[in-house]
Amino acid sequence: MKRFALISIPYFWLLALFLVPFLIVLKISLSDTELSIPPYTPQLDLAQGWAGVKEWWAALDMENFVWLTEDDLYWKAYLSSLKIAITSTILTLIVGYPIAYGMTRAPDEWRPTLMMLVILPFWTSFLIRVYSWKSILSNEGLLNQLLMNLGLISDPLVILNTNTAVYIGIVYTYLPFMVLPIYSALERLDESLLEAAEDLGCSRITAFWLVTMPLSKQGIIAGSFLVFIPAMGEYVIPALLGGSQTLMIGKVLFEEFFANRDWPVASAVAVVLLLILIIPIVLFQKNEEKQREAGK
Amino acid sequence: MSDAATALAPVFAPWNDPAAEPIIQFKNVTKRYGDFTAIDNQTIDIYPQEFFALLGPSGCGKTTMMRMLGGFETVTEGTITIDGQDMSAVPPNKRAVNMMFQSYALFPHLSVAENIAFGLKRDKMPKDQVEARVEEMLSLVQLNKFAARKPHQISGGQRQRVALARSLAKAPKLLLLDEPLGALDKKLRQDTQFELMDIQEQTGTTFVIVTHDQEEAMTVASRIAVMDHGKIIQVDTPAKIYEEPGSVYVADFIGDVNLIEGNVTKSGDDHATISWASGQQDLIGIAHDEIPTGTRATLAVRPEKVNISTERPEGMTNVIHGKVHDIAYLGNMSTYVIETPSGQLIKAQAANTRRIARRAITWEQEVWLSFTDTAGVVLTS
Numbered sequence: 001m002k003r004f005a006l007i008s009i010p011y012f013w014l015l016a017l018f019l020v021p022f023l024i025v026l027k028i029s030l031s032d033t034e035l036s037i038p039p040y041t042p043q044l045d046l047a048q049g050w051a052g053v054k055e056w057w058a059a060l061d062m063e064n065f066v067w068l069t070e071d072d073l074y075w076k077a078y079l080s081s082l083k084i085a086i087t088s089t090i091l092t093l094i095v096g097y098p099i100a101y102g103m104t105r106a107p108d109e110w111r112p113t114l115m116m117l118v119i120l121p122f123w124t125s126f127l128i129r130v131y132s133w134k135s136i137l138s139n140e141g142l143l144n145q146l147l148m149n150l151g152l153i154s155d156p157l158v159i160l161n162t163n164t165a166v167y168i169g170i171v172y173t174y175l176p177f178m179v180l181p182i183y184s185a186l187e188r189l190d191e192s193l194l195e196a197a198e199d200l201g202c203s204r205i206t207a208f209w210l211v212t213m214p215l216s217k218q219g220i221i222a223g224s225f226l227v228f229i230p231a232m233g234e235y236v237i238p239a240l241l242g243g244s245q246t247l248m249i250g251k252v253l254f255e256e257f258f259a260n261r262d263w264p265v266a267s268a269v270a271v272v273l274l275l276i277l278i279i280p281i282v283l284f285q286k287n288e289e290k291q292r293e294a295g296k
Numbered sequence: 297m298s299d300a301a302t303a304l305a306p307v308f309a310p311w312n313d314p315a316a317e318p319i320i321q322f323k324n325v326t327k328r329y330g331d332f333t334a335i336d337n338q339t340i341d342i343y344p345q346e347f348f349a350l351l352g353p354s355g356c357g358k359t360t361m362m363r364m365l366g367g368f369e370t371v372t373e374g375t376i377t378i379d380g381q382d383m384s385a386v387p388p389n390k391r392a393v394n395m396m397f398q399s400y401a402l403f404p405h406l407s408v409a410e411n412i413a414f415g416l417k418r419d420k421m422p423k424d425q426v427e428a429r430v431e432e433m434l435s436l437v438q439l440n441k442f443a444a445r446k447p448h449q450i451s452g453g454q455r456q457r458v459a460l461a462r463s464l465a466k467a468p469k470l471l472l473l474d475e476p477l478g479a480l481d482k483k484l485r486q487d488t489q490f491e492l493m494d495i496q497e498q499t500g501t502t503f504v505i506v507t508h509d510q511e512e513a514m515t516v517a518s519r520i521a522v523m524d525h526g527k528i529i530q531v532d533t534p535a536k537i538y539e540e541p542g543s544v545y546v547a548d549f550i551g552d553v554n555l556i557e558g559n560v561t562k563s564g565d566d567h568a569t570i571s572w573a574s575g576q577q578d579l580i581g582i583a584h585d586e587i588p589t590g591t592r593a594t595l596a597v598r599p600e601k602v603n604i605s606t607e608r609p610e611g612m613t614n615v616i617h618g619k620v621h622d623i624a625y626l627g628n629m630s631t632y633v634i635e636t637p638s639g640q641l642i643k644a645q646a647a648n649t650r651r652i653a654r655r656a657i658t659w660e661q662e663v664w665l666s667f668t669d670t671a672g673v674v675l676t677s
Contacts, residue, residue: 195368196401198388200415200466210414214405 022274029267030060040263064268073252074269078276080247084163084238085231088170092227093220095171096178100219101212103179104186115183118176130169130240137165137241161243169237174230178223185219186212218291225284233273249273308518309533310343317380319344319470319502320365325374327360327526334360336526337374347496347503349513352523353549358506361523362472365504366395378470389418394468398475400459402447408458409434409443415466433461436495453484460492464499473505477512489515510550514538522546538598540582543677547596554602554642556595560674563587568674570595573638579614581672597672602644602665604632606656612666616642620661632657634665 031040042059045052068074103114121129136142137160144156159165189212197207235250242248249269256266310316318341327335335357342348350358363369364376367388376383383391394415402411412433416426434440437457442450447458456476463471476492477485493516496503507513513520514534521531522545530542541547544555556579558572568583570593581595609615621641622633625648632644644665657663 190399190401192397192399192401193403195366195388196395196397196403197414198368199366199393199395200462201389201418203387203389206418211403215403217405 025267025270027060028263029064029265029271030062031264032059032061032063033262033264038263039261064264065272067265068268068272074249074272077247077249077252078272081232081234081249082276084166084170084246084248085228085234088167088174088231089224089228091167092171092174092178093224096175096223097182097216097220099175100179100182100186103183104189118179118183122176126173127236130173130237133165133169133172133241134160137168160241161246163242163246165241165243166238166246166248169241170227170231170234173237174227177226181222181226182216182219185216189215218287221287222284222291225280225287229277229280229284232277308345310346311341311519316343318342319346319379320504321375321377322361323375323377325364325376326372327357327364327369328372334526335364338526338528339374340521340528340531342502342504344502345500347493347505347516347518349517349520350504350506350523351510351513351520351549352508354508356523357526358508358523359474360526362395362474362504362506365470366393366472367391392469393472394463394466394470395472396459396463396474396476398478400447400455400479402455402458402462404447407444407446408439408450411447411458412462412465414462419466429465433465436464436498437461452479453488456480456488460495464495464501467499468501470502470504473503475507476505477509478507485512486515492516514550522549524549540673541596541675544594544596544675547673547675552599552643554595554597554599554672556597556640556642556672558593558595560587560589560591560593563589567669568593570674573636573640575637576617577615579616579672580669581614581674582670583674587674587676591676594675595672596675597667599631599643600629600645601671602642602667604634604644604646604657605664605666606661608664609666613669614667614671616665618642618663618665620657620659620663623657623659632663634663 028040031042033039034041042056044056048055099118103111103118106114134141138144139156139158139160141160143159144153147153148156159168193211193215194207197211198204202210233250233253234248235254238246238248238251239254242251253266253269253273256262256269260266320340320342322338322340325335325338326333338361350361352358360369364371365378365383367383367386371384378391378393403414406414409430412430413426416429421429430443431440434443437460439450439454439457439461442454442458447455450458456479460476473492477488480488489512492503496516505513505516514537517534519531519533520537522529522537524545530537530546532540532542537546537550541550541553547553548555556570556572558570558579560568561571561578562569563583563586566582566584567580568587569578569580571578572595579595581597583593587593603609603612608617616634616636618634618636620632621635624631624633627648629645629647632646634642634644636642642665
C-alpha cells in the first residue's frame with residue numbers, strides 16, 4: 001500500500017501535468033475555430049446530459065489535420081525545423097565533444113572550475129542571453145566592428161536575421177546539454193584502456209576512434225537528443241535571431257495561436273509536432289536505460 | 297653453482313653464463329618526476345625466457361620500471377635496450393612488448409574474442425589467421441565457451457585470463473604483468489600462479505612481473521629483484537634471496553626472520569662470529585666477505601632453521617638459552633617465541649609430528665635454541 005502510494009505520486013504528476021493538458025490540446029485540435037471565448041467550438045455542455053455529450057462528440061472532426069496537409073506552409077515548416085534541428089545538433093556535437101574531452105583531460109583541480117564555466121550561463125535568463133547575441137551579430141555589432149577594425153573584412157557580414165544566426169543561437173544555448181552527458185561518459189573512461197590500446201598497436205588517433213569514441217557513444221546519443229528535441233520546437237531563438245525566411249514550426253505555432261487566434265489549427269500543429277518528437281524521445285529513453293544497465 | 301652440477305642437470309641460469317645475451321638492458325636508468333627520483337641510476341640485465349619479478353613495497357619504483365619498458369614513461373637519464381635496440385624513441389605501439397594491466401583494461405564494448413583479436417587486427421593480419429589465433433589463445437586460457445561474452449558477463453578470474461590471452465596474442469618478445477593476480481582471492485591466486493608458469497613455459501616468452509606479494513614472486517619467478525626507494529637492493533633466484541639475503545632489508549622483506557644484532561669478533565673462511573649478549577655464547581653465520589672485527593652486524597636466521605629443545609643440545613655451533621614467551625599453533629607446525637634473559641624475542645618453528653597433548657614444551661619453560669653455522673647470514677647493511 002505504501003509502495004503504491006509512492007509510485008502513484010509520479011503517475012499522478014504525469015497525469016495532471018502532461019496527459020490531461022495533452023488531451024485538452026488534442027480536443028481543441030479536433031474543434032473548429034469561432035469568434036468567442038474560448039475561441040473554438042464545440043463546448044461540452046453537461047447541462048444537456050447525454051444528448052449534449054453526443055452532440056459534442058459529433059462536432060469533432062479531423063478537418064484541421066487535413067488542412068495541415070493541404071497548405072504547404074506546414075510541412076515545409078516541419079521539414080525546415082527538422083533540418084535546422086539536425087544541423088544544429090551536429091554543430092553542437094562538433095563544438096561540444098572537444099570541450100568535454102578537454103575537460104576530462106584537464107588536471108583534477110581544474111575540473112570543478114571548468115564544470116562551473118559550462119553551467120554558468122544558466123545563471124542568466126535565457127531570453128537575455130539570446131537577445132544579447134543580436135548586439136553581437138548585427139551589422140553594426142561587436143563581431144563586425146572587431147573584424148573590420150582588424151581589417152579582415154571591409155563590408156559588414158550579414159549574420160543577424162539569417163539561418164546562420166539561428167544556428168549560432170541554438171549551438172550557444174544548448175551547448176551545456178551536449179557537453180555534460182559526454183563529459184560524464186568520458187570521465188568514467190579508464191585511462192588504462194587507452195594505454196592498453198596503444199600497447200596493442202594503436203596510434204593515439206586510432207585508440208581514440210576505437211576506444212574513446214565507442215565508449216562515449218551513450219553520452220553522444222544522450223547529448224544529441226537533449227539538443228535535438230528542444231531545438232525542433234524552438235521558438236525564441238528563430239524569433240529573435242532568425243529572419244523572415246527562417247521557417248520553423250515553433251514560429252508557425254506561435255503565429256497561429258497569437259496572430260491568427262486559430263487555436264484548433266495551432267493545436268493540430270502542436271499534436272503533430274509531439275508525434276514527430278515521440279520517436280526520438282522513445283529512442284532517448286531506450287538509450288538511458290541501456291546506459292543504466294551498463295553502469296551496473 | 298659448480299660446473300659439474302650444471303652438466304648433470306641443465307639448469308636454466310643464463311645470468312651465470314657470460315655468453316648469454318640479455319634481452320632487456322637497463323643502463324644507468326634514472327627517472328625523475330620533478331624533484332622526486334622514482335628510479336635512481338639502475339643497471340640490470342634480463343635474459344630471454346626469464347620469469348623476472350620486480351618485488352617491493354608500493355612506491356618503491358617497480359611499476360615505473362615496468363612502465364618504462366612498456367613505453368608509457370620516458371627515461372630521464374640512461375638507456376633501456378630491448379634486443380639490443382635503444383627504446384627511448386620507440387612509442388608503445390611500436391614495441392614488441394605487451395602488457396597485462398593491473399585493472400586488466402579489457403575493452404568493455406568488445407566481446408572476449410574481439411578483445412583478444414584487437415591487437416592482431418591492428419597488425420592488419422588476414423581475417424582467417426586472426427580467427428585461428430584467437431581460437432588458439434582461447435584454448436590456451438580455456439575460455440572457448442566464453443568467446444562471445446562481454447567482459448562484464450564473466451568472473452574476475454576469467455577476466456584475468458582474457459587479459460593474459462590478449463597480451464599474449466601478438467606473441468610478444470616480452471610480456472609485462474602489472475600485479476596480475478592482485479584482484480583475485482587467495483585460492484584462485486595460487487592456482488593461477490601455476491597456470492602462469494605453465495603458459496610462460498609453453499610460449500617461451502620472457503615475462504617481467506611486478507608484485508608486492510613476496511610469496512607470489514617466490515613461486516613464479518626465475519629471478520627476483522627486490523626494490524626499495526627507487527633502487528634495486530638485490531637480484532637473485534628466489535632460493536638465494538631467501539637463504540642468503542644480502543641485506544637486512546631483503547631478509548626482513550622476504551618471509552619471517554630473526555634479526556640478532558651484535559659485534560663481529562671473528563671473520564674469515566666464509567663465516568663470521570658475533571658477540572650479541574652477555575651470558576650468551578657467540579653466534580656464527582655465513583659471511584662471504586671478510587668483516588673487520590668490532591663492526592656492528594646482524595645475524596639473520598629463519599625461524600624454521602632454529603631447533604628448540606628442553607635440554608642443552610650437544611655439539612651444536614649456535615646455542616641460545618631462554619624461556620618460552622609465546623606459542624602459536626598453526627596446525628602443521630608451531631611457532632615458539634623465546635625470550636632471552638636480555639629481553640630479546642627469538643622465533644623458532646617446529647613441525648608438529650606429535651599430537652598436541654604429547655608436546656613437551658609449554659609456556660614459561662626454560663629451553664635451548666640451536667642452529668648450524670650455515671643456517672644464518674651475518675649482514676652489515
